[in-house]
Amino acid sequence: MKAVLKKYTLTVVSIVSIAATVLWLFGLGWTLQDQFSTNKKVSQFKEKTDSTSTEKQDGTLTIFALGDSLTRGTGDADGKGYTGYLTERLKEKTDQDINLLNTAIKGETSRGLLKQLQQSEIQRQAKQADVIVMTIGGNDLFQQGAALENLDNNAINGKKQIYLSNVKKIYTQLRELNPDAVIYHVGLYNPFSNMPDSKTTSSIVRDWNFQSAETAAGFNNIVYVPTFDLFQLQVENYLYTDQFHPNTEGYKLIAERVASLIKFEQEENES
Amino acid sequence: MINLVRNEMLKLLRKKRLYVIILIIAFLVPLFTYAQFKEIQDQREKMGNQDWRTTLQQEITDTQNRLSSSRIQDEWRKFLKIRLSQQQYYLENDIDPRAPGAPTFMRIFVENSIDLLLPLLVMVIVADLVSSESSGGTIKLLLTRPVKRWRILLSKYLAMLLSISFIVLSVAVLSYGISGVVFGYGGWNMPLLTGFTVSGDELLTENVHIVPQWQYILMEFGLVWYVCMIVGTLTFMLSVLLRSTAAVMGIMLASLIAGAILANMVSSWESAKYFFMVNLNLTNYVSGMATPIEGMSLGFSMSVLAVWGIAGFIIAFVTFSKRDIY
Known part of the structure; x- marks a missing residue:
């Protein structure tokens, strides 16, 4: 029983780790793409601005x-x-x-x-x-x-x-x-x-x-x-x-x- | 090959190191959550239940007042100036960079642990990966198998890669899960600014753009993983070179801590920027903080780290395949 559990843990940990590796590699790639490509603009984020409370x-x-x-x-x-x-x-x-x-x-x-x-x-x-x-x-x-x-x-x-x-x-x-x-x-x-x-x-x-x-x-x-x-x-x-x-x-x-x-x-x- | 990696993973799990690390994280995160919570509460008490804009504006004015004082170090002035222009920029774009929430906590936590805490945790796993086999004598058994030496080492390296991914993932999951209890689980779509470039004591904003917080966090975790991999590779190399796990740990620990100290005082020693340990704070480039030494950038730091990593990797493999085992 214990051995089965061990084996199970091993598989789960391995699969999770592989998935995580892919995720982090993707994140890293995205960072490179995002930080080194230029001419992006602060997009129209202004819409929300007017919700600012100016009321007393x-x-x-x-x-x-x-x-x-x-x-x-x-x-x-x-x-x-x-x-x-x-x-x-x-x-x-x-x-x-x-x-x-x-x-x-x-x-x-x-x-x-x-x-x-x-x-x-x-x-x-x-x-x-x-x-x-x-x-x-x-x-x-x-x-x-x-x-x-x-x-x-x-x-x-x-x-x-x-x-x-x-x-x-x-x-x-x-x-x-x-x-x-x-x-x-x-x-x-x-x-x-x-x-x-x-x-x-x-x-x-x-x-x-x-x-x-x-x-x-x-x-x-x-x-x-x-x-x-x-x-x-x-x-x-x-x-x-x-x-x-x-x-x-x-x-x-x-x-x-x-x-x-x-x-x-x-x-x-x-x- | 897969079986070899599987075997190494099994060894790693047997040692229970991964559990220890998860426990450490699970213990630290509530600690930081509480500290953060206290800070927010304190601020609320001081400022009243105010709009974050008012609080941020107050901070900006406070910084401006500190800057106008003449008894301030140049280093610190530069740092303040850059932070000031960044806060101003956030304010102008109506974005609250510190809206509380579990994702925000995650981001702040990872930004602060990238240069010391996470590399230390990685070190705990990697330090004895090879050296324990030498000191325990099991290396002979391992090498009597009809498998090429580099494949054995590679399987160990891959196991290291997987466990680093696992550690980074558990940091993400635990910091999100635990801090969410206090701060709430929302805030993934909060906009954040990135792409600041620091030049001298000016903050350049022409490349600044908005990314949602989930992307920002993913990007930062990518960088964290990269840093951990480099630190892992270097530890791995030492683990191949030295027989004593304690020595491996000692050297890595010393250089990591030296890096943390150096980053605070090397600003006038330019060539120090080629040390790997001053370049660990990659997330600072994403968030736009002042660099410890002039002329450092994300590309620069990543290349320096890559060079160190590749060199470590080559040294490890060459030594391992050429060494006499007796």
């Missing part, structure tokens, strides 16, 4: 954050940034689920952001948003803290013009994608306000902020949130060791300010 989810508040390192949270010990603290604050105030989508990239300039906004996935997320928060411009102006050593008015004016035209395009694009969500554009502070040249730098930043706010005012529901005053005094207490990005305390200040604005918005809706 009910019951959840979707915050779409975009911009540069400030939105990313560089310098915060917990890595949350103001968007993280903002979400925490809002959670205390509402029963709604809050969904935070953060697409910010460190070192992003207005030009980079404009380019990022052309990506279909970013656009989809922008459409879903109930609230949009962004920071942009810091890298246009400061270029990682280096540029302000050169206080040449012409150079700064040139940068400002480019920035303003980009920001205008960003606003337009966002409004086209999502006509309803309020956009909170968090403004610049002066990280160098305790440096010797603070008078000049502060005036540059103030002017920058003013122009941005003016641009924002040309659109519906875009709030340019000032932060200049938050950091004006005691700037050293609110900056991270790089003397450029906010630290945890600094981010909390920004978050608080934005949170208060969002709350106001909701109460108005309810009444």
Whole structure:
């Protein structure tokens, strides 16, 4: 009996193995044919694309954050940034689920952001948003803290013009994608306000902020949130060791300010 | 000839090695399934029950942020950049490369085991195919038969081929069967992209096309089988050359592990790409990952492996037919 069983196993294993060999050889051949023959195209796979949900989810508040390192949270010990603290604050105030989508990239300039906004996935997320928060411009102006050593008015004016035209395009694009969500554009502070040249730098930043706010005012529901005053005094207490990005305390200040604005918005809706 | 192969297969089955290997796989697969399951769960917890697009986008942004940091190794930056453009491409084509399912698990499992785990399992079978006959003395009995020596060796080689096919098949069946319990058995028709070419730190996409997952898996298993055959042939050669099974195992083990280590650090030593063990990761070419050394491609790696394999095969047969047995 045992011998019969053995023989049987042997036959089965052999046949299965031979079949497997053929299968794997076929797979190998297919790989060669597939990988080494060219000029195939990604065929029309697009049909299914539109099933993508662009509808807003009910019951959840979707915050779409975009911009540069400030939105990313560089310098915060917990890595949350103001968007993280903002979400925490809002959670205390509402029963709604809050969904935070953060697409910010460190070192992003207005030009980079404009380019990022052309990506279909970013656009989809922008459409879903109930609230949009962004920071942009810091890298246009400061270029990682280096540029302000050169206080040449012409150079700064040139940068400002480019920035303003980009920001205008960003606003337009966002409004086209999502006509309803309020956009909170968090403004610049002066990280160098305790440096010797603070008078000049502060005036540059103030002017920058003013122009941005003016641009924002040309659109519906875009709030340019000032932060200049938050950091004006005691700037050293609110900056991270790089003397450029906010630290945890600094981010909390920004978050608080934005949170208060969002709350106001909701109460108005309810009444 | 068929009877000779049959005889060798019988010997193999008697040794119960195949069962051991199946047991090993059957033990490992649930382990990885659980790990994968945990990962998915963890991600869900972190991100909420979100669209995969959002998750993938988040990953892309995270990668972009890592890339913008200046304290990052060149090697790693290259890898990230390539993965980034690939993820972007997947996103643009609206394809989720990680939709959970047993076929996806199979694919990921096999991609990760091609360079070490599977060659090791193959080695377990092949290492003593010939050397045990020498050390046990049965080789004399075998060779007193009125059969040409090369036919005896060929029958052993064919038995090896069959058992490698069998091992690869059991990996496929077991990983599908076991992981399906958790992830579900669907997803064979999911589209995947292949045909990426890596050049420097750029990802070229002009040859990219879509294949259904079942074809993708079949292709990867074909490559896995090829790699196993080469590793098997080399082990086979050593088994002919050396009498001690332990020595065979030791050498193969050392070179396989050396390959895994080398792949991480040879990027500036170009000629290392002619070692067989740095070329084992063939599935990476199908999925479009960065190569360990510049200038490697699927064709290149397969040819290098083929050269090693053929050389091993010839050495084995020549030595075996010329050797004095005493």
